[in-house]
Amino acid sequence: MRFVDEYRDPDLANALIQQIRSVATRRWTVMEVCGGQTHSLLRHGIDEALSDCVELIHGPGCPVCVTPAEAIDFAIGLSLEPGVLVASFGDMLRVPGSNRSLLSARADGGSVRIVYSPLDAVEIARQNVDRQVVFFAVGFETTAPSTALAVLQADRLGLENFSVLTAHVRVLPAMHAILRDPHCRVQGFLAAGHVCTVMGFRQYEELATAFRVPIVVTGFEPVDLLAGLLETVRQLEAGECRVVNGYHRAVEDEGNAQARGIVDRVYSVADAAWRGLGVIPGGGLVLRPQWSRFDAFQRFPLNRVMMSAPQPECRSGDVLTGRIRPSECPEFGVRCRPESPLGAPMVSSEGACAAYYRYRHTEPRAQS
Amino acid sequence: MCLGVPGKVVRWIDRDPLFARAEIEFGAVRRVCHMACVLEAEVDEYVIVHAGIAIARIRADEAQRLLSELSAIAQDGSDDLAGDDSHEIR
Numbered sequence A: 001m002r003f004v005d006e007y008r009d010p011d012l013a014n015a016l017i018q019q020i021r022s023v024a025t026r027r028w029t030v031m032e033v034c035g036g037q038t039h040s041l042l043r044h045g046i047d048e049a050l051s052d053c054v055e056l057i058h059g060p061g062c063p064v065c066v067t068p069a070e071a072i073d074f075a076i077g078l079s080l081e082p083g084v085l086v087a088s089f090g091d092m093l094r095v096p097g098s099n100r101s102l103l104s105a106r107a108d109g110g111s112v113r114i115v116y117s118p119l120d121a122v123e124i125a126r127q128n129v130d131r132q133v134v135f136f137a138v139g140f141e142t143t144a145p146s147t148a149l150a151v152l153q154a155d156r157l158g159l160e161n162f163s164v165l166t167a168h169v170r171v172l173p174a175m176h177a178i179l180r181d182p183h184c185r186v187q188g189f190l191a192a193g194h195v196c197t198v199m200g201f202r203q204y205e206e207l208a209t210a211f212r213v214p215i216v217v218t219g220f221e222p223v224d225l226l227a228g229l230l231e232t233v234r235q236l237e238a239g240e241c242r243v244v245n246g247y248h249r250a251v252e253d254e255g256n257a258q259a260r261g262i263v264d265r266v267y268s269v270a271d272a273a274w275r276g277l278g279v280i281p282g283g284g285l286v287l288r289p290q291w292s293r294f295d296a297f298q299r300f301p302l303n304r305v306m307m308s309a310p311q312p313e314c315r316s317g318d319v320l321t322g323r324i325r326p327s328e329c330p331e332f333g334v335r336c337r338p339e340s341p342l343g344a345p346m347v348s349s350e351g352a353c354a355a356y357y358r359y360r361h362t363e364p365r366a367q368s
Numbered sequence B: 001m002c003l004g005v006p007g008k009v010v011r012w013i014d015r016d017p018l019f020a021r022a023e024i025e026f027g028a029v030r031r032v033c034h035m036a037c038v039l040e041a042e043v044d045e046y047v048i049v050h051a052g053i054a055i056a057r058i059r060a061d062e063a064q065r066l067l068s069e070l071s072a073i074a075q076d077g078s079d080d081l082a083g084d085d086s087h088e089i090r
């Protein structure tokens, strides 16, 4: 496929690996922010090919993984209400809340539908005026435009049976939180290319300067990732900390003004609870007051008490901040597996634990 | 989650700013996608589609420039490659 296959060229990729290894005089620690990048790095064996000169640690960029259990519990509660239908992305359905997932709620008669796009949920609402359709909105700045557009469309269509349960999160504050951690080992970042298609990359300049880290915007194919790593390692070797756009074909300096404009009309920035990471200042989005009639939290005054304590053994907070590797979690591959996940990072197609299980796991770890 | 797939704009269906839609070709598959964030995209141009909406236009000239630059790097480094295939990527 065009704009995909060219960036999977093995000769080019291997040449870039050699370049990185020849530039590096020591082993550097680099975090890729986005879960899609994590999967690509592991799938193509880039982490192993560079293991002597780059330690890749995996960032918080799995929105499903950081969605608070309370929001999932609320969605489950809604799905079991008469006349309510909850729609969300497929990944969201398997993630456990406090004690169960939307999928298990569906098995118990809950009304839950997988959609490819929030705009599909608008269409479902249009065709089912006798039901309340709630879109469970998760995702970073990449996804927020589609939810915001859904709200604007529902408004224009005069739909009174559509609402949004918003759990959108923002990448920049999370990177900030990681760098502020006194135990942070990150020396450079590969920034998430698709977030930057919407937001641009100027937003990172302050961060790069304040914490003296190079930040390189990259795409998701092996050649994109390797070119990003080469730039990062070059900067680290030279003692530089610049923001560089390595994903020029899709990312403009200021991002996509049309997309940002749509998000700004509907959402404003707010503090948000991230699962495993706690409350991150400015870490999420909330509907602006003029759209509160589309806010599922307001429309359905369900009891929002947690159903039970979250799984204490899940180390997702440590995984999402790069403090441990998934395989260092004692439950990895033992009690926690994709078919019986203890935590969200084992469920989501972008979760780091799922990536390790898929590409790096052979036998259950020996008990020591 | 932030997965975005490049596809070619085949045909505009609706150019209303809120309900803009176009038919997009992804390899052998065609799908109708929302275009409110790329209202200026033209037929035959490529866009990146995420969660049913196009979020960016792809600049073919920049794509080509990166590949040319990287190929030059690959040429430079080709001596280093001789005899070492222990770090092949998949």
Ligand code: SF4
Residues within 6 Å of the ligand: A313, A314, A315, A316, A319, A326, A329, A330, A331, A332, A333, A336, A337, A341, A342, A343, A344, A345, A346, A347, A353
């Ligand atoms: S392996 Fe399972 S229990 Fe451990 S951090 Fe990952 S999701 Fe949580």
